[in-house]
Amino acid sequence: MKDKIMSIDYYDCIIVGGSYSGLSAAMALGRSLRKVLVIDDGKPCNATTPHSQNFITHDGKKPAEITAIAKHQVEQYKSVSFYKGFAIKGRKLDEGFEIETKAGDKFGSKKLIFATGIRDIMPEISGFSECWGISVIHCPYCHGFEYRESKTAIMANGDLAFHFTPLIYNLTKDLVLITGGKSTLTIEQTEKIKQHNIPIIEKEIVQVIHKKGYLEEAIFKDGSKIPLEALYARPLFEQHSGIPVSLGCEITEQGYIKIDNMQKTTVPGVFACGDNSSFMRSVANAVSSGNMAGAATNKELSEMEF
Numbered sequence: 001m002k003d004k005i006m007s008i009d010y011y012d013c014i015i016v017g018g019s020y021s022g023l024s025a026a027m028a029l030g031r032s033l034r035k036v037l038v039i040d041d042g043k044p045c046n047a048t049t050p051h052s053q054n055f056i057t058h059d060g061k062k063p064a065e066i067t068a069i070a071k072h073q074v075e076q077y078k079s080v081s082f083y084k085g086f087a088i089k090g091r092k093l094d095e096g097f098e099i100e101t102k103a104g105d106k107f108g109s110k111k112l113i114f115a116t117g118i119r120d121i122m123p124e125i126s127g128f129s130e131c132w133g134i135s136v137i138h139c140p141y142c143h144g145f146e147y148r149e150s151k152t153a154i155m156a157n158g159d160l161a162f163h164f165t166p167l168i169y170n171l172t173k174d175l176v177l178i179t180g181g182k183s184t185l186t187i188e189q190t191e192k193i194k195q196h197n198i199p200i201i202e203k204e205i206v207q208v209i210h211k212k213g214y215l216e217e218a219i220f221k222d223g224s225k226i227p228l229e230a231l232y233a234r235p236l237f238e239q240h241s242g243i244p245v246s247l248g249c250e251i252t253e254q255g256y257i258k259i260d261n262m263q264k265t266t267v268p269g270v271f272a273c274g275d276n277s278s279f280m281r282s283v284a285n286a287v288s289s290g291n292m293a294g295a296a297t298n299k300e301l302s303e304m305e306f
Contacts, residue, residue: 008098008106008107008108009037009107009108010096010107010108010109011035011036011037011081011107011108011109011110012029012034012035012036012109012110012111012301013029013034013035013036013037013109013110013111013112013113013297013301014036014037014038014039014097014099014107014108014109014111014112014113015029015036015037015038015039015112015113015115016039016040016087016090016099016112016113016114016115016116016241016243017038017039017040017114017115017116017117017240017241017274017276018038018039018040018042018071018082018115019040019044019067019115019117019274019286020066020067020070020274020283020286020287020290021115021273021274021275021286021287021289021290021293022038022040022113022115022273022274022290023038023067023070023071023074023290024070024273024286024287024288024289024290024291024294025113025115025271025273025290025291025293025294025297026038026074026077026080026290026294027070027073027074027077027080027291027294028290028291028293028294028295028298029079029080029294029297029298030074030077030079030080031077032294032298032302033079034079034297034298034301035079035081036079036080036081037080037081037082037083037107037109038074038080038081038082038083039083039085039086039087039099039101039107040082040083040084040085041084041085041086042084044063044067044117049063049133049134050062050133050134051063051146052066052142052283053141053142053143053145053146054141054142054282054283054284055282055283055284055287056284058283063283066283083101083105083107085101085102085103085105086101086102087099087100087101087102087241087243088100088101088102088243089243089246090112090243090244090246090247091247092247092248092267093108095110096108096109096110096111096269097109097110097111097112097247097269097270099112099243110269110301110304111269111270111271111297111300111301112247112269112270112271113263113270113271113272113273113290113293113294113297114241114243114244114249114257114265114270114271114272114273114276115272115273115274115276115286115290115293116239116240116241116243116244116272116274116276117240117274117275117276118237118238118239118240118255118275118276119237119238119239119240120132120235120236120237121235121236121237121238122235123233123235123236125205125206125207125208126206126207126208127207127208127209127210128208128233130210130213131208131210131213131214131215131231132235134213134214135147135210135213135214135215135229135230135231136208136215136230136231136233137230137231137232137233138232138233138234138281139281139282140164140167140168140170140171140232141282142281142282143230144167144168144171145171147171147172147229147230148171148172149171149172149173149174150172150174150229150230151172151174151227151228151229151230152168152171152172152174152175152176152228152229152230152231152232153175153176153177153178153218153226153228153230153231153232154168154175154176154177154178154231154232154233155178155180155205155231155232155233156177156178156179156180156232156233156234157179157180157181157183157184157185158184158185159189160234161177161179161185161189162185162189162192162193164232165177165193165198168232169196169198175198176198176199176200176201176226177193177198177199177200177201178201178203178205178218179200179201179202180203180204180205181202181203181204182202183200183202185200201220201226203220203221203222203224204220204221205218205219205220205221206219206220206221207219208228208231214229215228215229215230215231216228216229218231237255238255239251239255239257239276240276241276244257244265244267244270244272244276247267247270248266248267249265249266249267249270249272250265250266254279256276256277256278256279257272257276257277258277259271259272259273259277262292262296263277263289263292263293263296264296265277269300271293271296271297272293273286273289273290273292273293274286274289274290277289
């Protein structure tokens, strides 16, 4: 006997994650008359960020405001439903997938889209997490303009540091590079940075002093300190949901869900979009990838039914 879903609500697609990419995917599917369930616990990773930039038509708005507008618009498509909660389990069935929530509710679908994002792992630096997304920032395109010509540091080493340095130097010349220990920059990279009078500090930050998330100075392990208004950093991260891996989705060396150019994962019928599958962490990218995931999912559903 086939392992199928009989007594639970069944959808064309379940979208796990209801922020920018998930809502974008839901809109594409809703406009295609698909029965969709969006499961989301209402805790986006950018909740501490005061404003969102570099997203055309919404530049400077609060992230929660953008999400509220997006959800209101998606709700106009009556084939899309919403469930507030956290998805904890997923399994493959002969005729689709099953998702179980923390509350014990179960739902079935023909296709899955994971718009689950990633979880940042804060370093053991006092004050760092309180400043994350405010003045300790990850992206010059999302935040750099607001901190142009400010006292700025890059906390990185090796190739990542060298990648960041010219981008940030374009925005401010009041710049230092903090490698967090012995530099792993090549001789050529080091010479290039020093040609632009950018100090390289081979020390470890142990604390940042701030007021309500806005930096004032960084304190090093040896007790020395420097004044700072902005600190660029790329902390470690992990997938926010373990369900994709449990279903067999392949993860890249960088820690992202592996996808093709149609947002398809390595598991047939499963798609991923947004931060969980792209190093480009931005609202604009999340919306774009979600739109593609929705369209690609509808294409597969249409071909199955034709």
